[in-house]
Amino acid sequence: MPSYKLTYFAGKGLAEAIRFIFSYAGVEFEDITFDSNDWPTKIKPTTPFGQVPMLEVDGKKISQSVAISRYLAKQFKLAGKDDWENLEIDATVDTIHDLRSKIGAYFYETNPEAKAAKLEVAKEVVPFILERLDAQVKNNGGYFVGGALTWADLTFVALLYYLNYMMKSNIIEKYDNLTALEDKVLNLPGIKKWVETRPESEF
Secondary structure, eight states: OOOOOEESSSSSGHHHHHHHHHHTTOOOOOOEOGGGGGGGIIIISSSSOSSSSSSETTTEEEOOOHHHHHHHEEEHHHHHHSHHHHHHHHHHHHHHHHHHHHHHHHOOSSHHHHHHHHHHHHHHHHHHHHHHHHHHHHHHHTTTTTBBHHHHHHHHHHHHHHHHHTTTTTTTTOHHHHHHHHHHHSSHHHHHHHHHHOOOOOO
């Protein structure tokens, strides 16, 4: 088994999907977190492209959270059954990150007028995407793709903490199929154990 080291800020954010995959698979990994003050001088220069999460596999460093998740999903049997399912998973994950970027554009905006405008966009886009994701789960036997658990499901549930933190609400409250999916994922033994023992963080 390779040795895995994951480096990210002291929070869930974009690294949590990777932690969920490791936890589901029961694979040990070193979870290296750092204070944001250490980012510019201590951590950033050690990363391939100045980005985290960064995964080290037997000392080889790689960044990009979605690429890392896709790679690990293949290792731990969380990918699709064929190329078409893998395409559906990729499209779903990209849609989930579209949702995140729209919410993030509002959350991180500092100009009050621009922030108000971006909130209006988020209020329109978030329900539009969630309605369709909810229907997708309903039509696929309770999962996003192929009626079975994949890394798309883990990615969505892992990112929910961050999305809810930015929107200051439970964004899936009105969506029964997404809520049922969240419950299912959080009750998987490895993920349940991780959630119960992980460090406390705001986002």
